[in-house]
Amino acid sequence: MNRYSKCLLALLIGSTVAYGQTVAQHPEWPGKGHLFVGTCYQPVDRSPEQIKADIALMKAAGFKMVRIGDLSWDAIEPRQGVFDFRRMDSVMDQMNAAGIKVLFDISGLPAPIWLHDRYPGANLVDEHGAVLHPAERYMVDISDRDYRREVRTMAEQVIRHYAHHPALIAFGYDNEIGNGFMSYSAADRSRFIVWLKSKYETIENLNAAWATQRWSRRLGSFDEVELPYGDGPGPPERYLDLHRFWSDETLAALEELDAIRQRFAPDVPTASNLWDTAGRKGFDYYKGYKRFVTYGAEGFYPGDPVSALEGSLLTKGDLDTPVWFNEFVTGGGGDYGGPKGKIRMWAYFGLLNYSQTTLAWTFHTHRGGEEQALFGLLDHDGTPSWKYDEFRQIATEFDKLQHFGFPRFHKPEVAIAYSFDSSIASHPPGPSNTVRQYFTIPYHSQVDSALEPLMAANVDAAIINVAYDALDPRQYKLLVIPADYVMDEKSATAIRAYVHDGGTAIMTAMSAKVDEYSQWFDTPLPGRLSDVFGIRTEEFYRAAELPEMTFAGKTVKASLSFYEVLQPKTARTLASFSNLPEHSPAITENHYGKGHAIYLATPAEASTLGPLLDNLYSSLGIDRGPVTPAGVYARIVDGRTLYVNTTDQAQTIAIGGAKRGVLTGHTYRDSVTLEAFQVDLLE
DSSP: OOHHHHHHHHHHHOSOOGGGOOTTTOTTOOOSSOOEEEEEOOGGGSOHHHHHHHHHHHHHTTOOEEEEOTTOHHHHOSBTTBOOOHHHHHHHHHHHHTTOEEEEEEOOSSOOHHHHHHOGGGSEEOTTSOEEOOOSTTOSOTTOHHHHHHHHHHHHHHHHHHTTOTTEEEEEESTTGGGOOOOOOHHHHHHHHHHHHHHHOSHHHHHHHTTTTGGGOOOSSGGGOOOOOTTSOSOHHHHHHHHHHHHHHHHHHHHHHHHHHHHHOTTSOBOOBOOTTOSSSOOOHHHHHHHHOSSEEEEEOOSSHHHHHHHHHHHHTTOSSOEEEEEEESOBBTBOOOSTTHHHHHHHHHHHTTEEEEEEEOSBOOSSSTTTTBOOSBOTTSOBOHHHHHHHHHHHHHHHHTTTTOSOOOOOSEEEEOOHHHHHHTSOOOSSOHHHHHOOSOHHHHHHHHHHHHHHTTOOEEEEOTTTSOOOTTTOSEEEEOSOOBOOHHHHHHHHHHHHTTOEEEEETTOSOBOTTSOBOSSSSSTTTHHHHTEEEEEEEEOSSOOEEEETTEEEEOSSSEEEEEEESSOEEEEEBSSSTTOOEEEEEEEETTEEEEEESSOSOHHHHHHHHHHHHHHHTOOOOOOOOTTEEEEEETTEEEEEEOSSSOEEEEEEEEEEBTTTOOEEEEEEEEOTTOEEEEO
């Protein structure tokens, strides 16, 4: 290991790690004792004098890290094969002198104009065959082989150049790569056909998978395949394969970059601001993330606590490393930011939920380009705003808290199953797809709803893909499966083994309806798992009134009208609907092997899942967190309790006895009142 790598590991890891393991036993865990607050910075916008002044402001604010390089390919390679690192070298050297570490983004997106001019295959082609010029960022065909070669060439130059720079702390790849576009060129069609041949081998297998006997769509050979329309119309089977193809292209692009890092900088970690859930295209992050991710990283732009945490946990997955917020909200499109204190609150909300790195987007507000009304820490005239002061406060406080057990680590005992395939297949394009009429409740909304009651109980959860991540009942005592529409064979096998070996699984309505080809099962539902859950369900209705049930001695009312009619086989009924014509089971439980399989006949929603979860914590040995009012979240870290009030109203929390606030210095007796968006850590 070189001198740089030893210094980096010493900085990131410290002397001890989770579970009391030594560094040698668990080298990827960065351990307690280091929090990084800083900013994203675009030196391409700034003069040498401004850069010097900016870095002085960053140092004065106590910033520990910056992210640079993103969206700046042509600043490093202005012409093909001509590399100029002088500007970035100066920035790196000045950051190092200021004691600020650098997360350097290898900017494969967007591609420079010279690349599009020299290699027109990198230009996008829309569904109608029109060539689209790169009018905005990400408008590049990432499957084009010339583009991919040029990205690798640039990446090798950057990695070799900065691998041993003392300021470097990590590399990032292809900012927001999932937010790109599909392309419909002849070359893309050819690559899609090659992908299909590899997956299905024979045209007969493809015809069966795509149900081409319907509506006279039978294919005589692979040469007759056309790229499905991403925006429709088209059957759902081929729409799912279209997204899988582009996902595999995205994963391959990332793995190619990481192979270069492993060759020239194997000890430098990665933290890439990827966007797997982007609406334009997205990709199956869980299928390959452990091959090129050291830290789950994302742009953190919260709307509400539940969806904010879902996004963060999706990037973390089953990793034992903290979350890095490579971009952190300072303002919005046309929104200056605020109210004051809210940014700080979100920083503590992230700290509560495994974050280690908080980098403001962005340092200086951009005067031109696509984000000139997305306001940063410095105003357009270079004057530091109140947001600069708020980030300085965050940096000062986090510098103190890194000695109090942060970044926090606690291996969750509850997992929520997430599936890229279910997200895509449950919402195929219109206008004639009846799946859209059936699956009217957005998939991600149901994942959020599964997370919401766990948050209310201050119980840690992981979001994982059961087909790719280890599913062990010794690690996860409870698995929640919300609206997992696609039940492929690998996922079903994992769930079956998990329950058989002693795990408890809760599956909600709308789950396990179609197979991996997006065709409905011709076996009893839930497909591949009917015997595990001990039921059959086929009928479903949207009631005129909201379904009600009596559970654990209380009346529970659903918030959605959709419900399924369950037919217990070996399962017992835990609750029945009291106001529906069938009076059918609302919750069933089946013993399978050493474990329990519970089916909820409503979609995933907090109003019905919450009481069920509350009834399970004790019997499963899952400890609830501190009791807090709605909108206040808390965790115990090294014997201290961090409270975060995410609401715009004062909230009072009973604490019992007298406790001192580490952040405020206040002594609280019996209760603590937190004003809107305020936080405190109680001894």
